[in-house]
Amino acid sequence: MSSTTALMSTIVRTWHEKLVSDMTLTPLRRWLLPDIRSIDAPAGIAPLVARILAARGCEAAEMADFLAARIAEGGPPMTDLDRAVSRLRRALAARERIVIYGDYDVDGITGSAILVRAFRQIGIGVGAYIPDRYEEGYGLNAQAIRKLAADGTRVIVSVDCGVTAVREAELARELGIDLIVTDHHHPPAELPKAFAVVNPRRPGDPSLEKDLAGAGVALMLARSLLGELGYALREDELMQLVALATVADVVPLVAANRGLVRRGLASLNRAPLVGVRALAERSGLKLGRINAMDIGFVLGPRLNAAGRIADAEEALRLLLTEDADEAKTLADSLEAKNTERQELTRQVVKAARERAGERPDAWATVVADESWPAGIVGLAASRLVEDYGRPAVVIALSGDEGKGSCRSIAQVHIAEALDECDDLLIKHGGHAMAAGFSVARDRLPAFAERLDEVVRRRLGGARPVPTLRVDAEIEPEALTARLALELADLEPCGAGNARPHLLVRNVRVYGIRQVGADSDHLRCKITVGRFTFDAMAFRRGDHVEAMTDAGFVDAVVTVGTGLRGFVELELRDFGPVGTADRMRGEAVPA
Template structure:
């Protein structure tokens, strides 16, 4: 495998007069002040909101366009005892939103059913088959969650079949959104803070967050207190908010922080069982536990099989069924990991050989993007593998699972390239596509694969410079040995939960002496260093970097890029580094 390009360290801020002044004002460490300033938190109101989030600060749901129409139609369904279907999506966001709406409407006495498309058989978005099933089963109202903003044809189909449709979504509307007048006529309401004509003050809600706003407005319209909804469903909303990697700013910060508290003490049997099989029951949950422990297991169902397993886990009220479903998800996650590893190895071999399985050329020395295709990949894992490859090779990456006539692809990008806009420039060669700046999905015919690949590489070449392909790690500030205190680590915990647009603080320290090293984990997957300054020494864990064992020699001086953590072993706390990068001093 070719050598990775050395990462460029970018020190975002030094401890200076501004950071010292903020530290004095807030009574915090100057390092903590640097972190806040790097998050563009300078105004008193923004700092207050960030440091002291409150559920009372959540925005009024009725600021979202069409909220009044959506609530009125749901009231009509409740009063008329109509059958309602919730149409979700197969990722954590869509499954959690579906579970929340089904639970809430059931509690209100509504005859409610649901539909989540099968990833392989139906694909992403509102399913025409699901709409037909709804009509055949006596449904009068369909409410989409985490999907539907591009569902023009499906909205018209619903109208033809006599179904009313409420769309709730958070994805960016397609370019033709405003011109689709028939689409507005086919839907009773379209709730999406990213609608160009929506004045909702925060655009970063996930799909479950939008559904939570609808649920809040409906419950309050029915005369129930809003805090009852918070107690019941904030755990699901926080789960989706963190797992969907939306910005943990504004009201998402309050949803995530207080939702994690609810999640830690959840009464839902499925979530309790899943935390049990993961070994995190009773722990203080953080965004890490959602993003890397719970989320992957819930996502595994929709990736490899059907998301119904994950949904049933979130809906069940039976402890024994919850245990069975949690075990099934845990097993699916192991299978997902195996499938992912195999696909990653296959893709890397293609990159090194210079051609993919369908004969497409891969010229890593000249191409500024990667487009790989194979008939053998499971479409449920290509997005994860694309993310790994984009990080490793510092290029926008698209992996396509090719069927007989057309292929389904998933892409991940680098910070310098907006993937959704990049695909806009390739629309003539695609059956369909959608997504965000950093992640997107697409469908392409076998006959147009080579034209799409050529055009996408051309777009990437036009937009990316050589410097964009050099990996950069952002560092909040440099530390000295005297800064390494438990007080600082505990102070930084006030800034949790970490996530998109509020990343965990990253620091650098120079001249650490390497005292010892060893590999840890299955097959020596991870590297554990012991480094020292003067009389103090610390463990430094470098995840997935076991192959770096022996790269540095004993007593060599190293510069470390890392985040700080406290490890508690047998009740004894010790400070440790979670390493991002290591370079010789």
């Protein structure tokens, strides 16, 4: 072990042991406290907002543009975009059959809806095909391509999939189908020999926006196909769809994505699509106040539930319907599927945690079982990352194969890690933080061993310290409704632009109780001066007694508003009074 590795291990062990031994109430993460205490805020920007942006590396001259969240116009188009548009226009002129082939998650479904609606504007009906997760698996597949060819399809446009479909592209060509791939996933060394491959991440692509969701790529295709006038007529509805995808697919909410989501949310709250209105009303959201968090935690999971439990077709129909009665029926069905999904998630997470505990020293958690649904394993992988602070892989076994879902940490690009396991996998693909694959059952032990070594090497042999980066420290008295309004300037918040993590010291907590189906969450009240706030700590239900005994805590919180418009806090982490001082006094190497 190197001296640096030994030092890091000692620091992690020391601060954690101190907290455990000295304090009943223990924070889950190491708080990284900001050095910036004050800044000359640019005109029109609240001082706290300026401090937060500065702590995140935003220069003063850039702050106004960031907060404006404008969508940049111009710049070079993505490689093959013009070629794709030209082929689609030829197909329209010749009345060739066109099919949109989308993935079964929110990104693929909404991207498919974007293109179907774009063709509606032109006056042409196109087919839409969403593969069955359980029968067909992820992405383009040979059986579906043959079926579409037999139906007379001459052009397939993939959405949120296809960049790894080398064999499927070859088959499409043999069957006389021109395949247009639109995707945003990490490209492999060999791209498919499709008619066009539109992906901002492909090598040599000159476009400026590399973090678009799959639906964002589909939107660029739709805009080019429609032209500026046709696009303007459909922009409001297409923006709603791309906002749903961009948040739900957890792509960074920076640059163009920030503008797309802000504009989409404005349209959604002003004049929602029939299906979006029905889903929002069924899930208890108040139209006019829906934000990015509501997409991420309410609307997105319900749209995803269709493909996780059964067939994603219902979700696509919901986003395409203009009939309010049909929309209500579909929204009711998605609500029921989401309830079923929640119960399955609880079961799989519990079992996966038990399996993960058998290898506490692994560099990457790899667990598998025949009883786990393929649509749920990604959710379980996310929980294991939270538990252990290391990459996690959860695999649904069926017959001789397994379908795995990966979630990762910032230090490990999981799609690239899977590239190093390519010879052991049937197929794979994904992003830096999330990926998926298929693997032969008899290759599982070798895969787990290889991935463990790859992750260890990518981490330099040093186990990462679970951290929580604090954006600013505030006086408890600053927790007011006005503060919530100021922080709203940073919206939309999500991946790459999290809701600000604010440190407050020595605040009173009371009315502490367990909530949730499994009593795994904690709800309490926080009193600051003459103000009292409701607060929630997710997956901290086991700390009710310790927090009650403490009475006062140091806490890292985010500030939001509840359904009734009142300020609410989320406790991202907490510890006894004095925790923040300890954290500041014990450095952690970068």
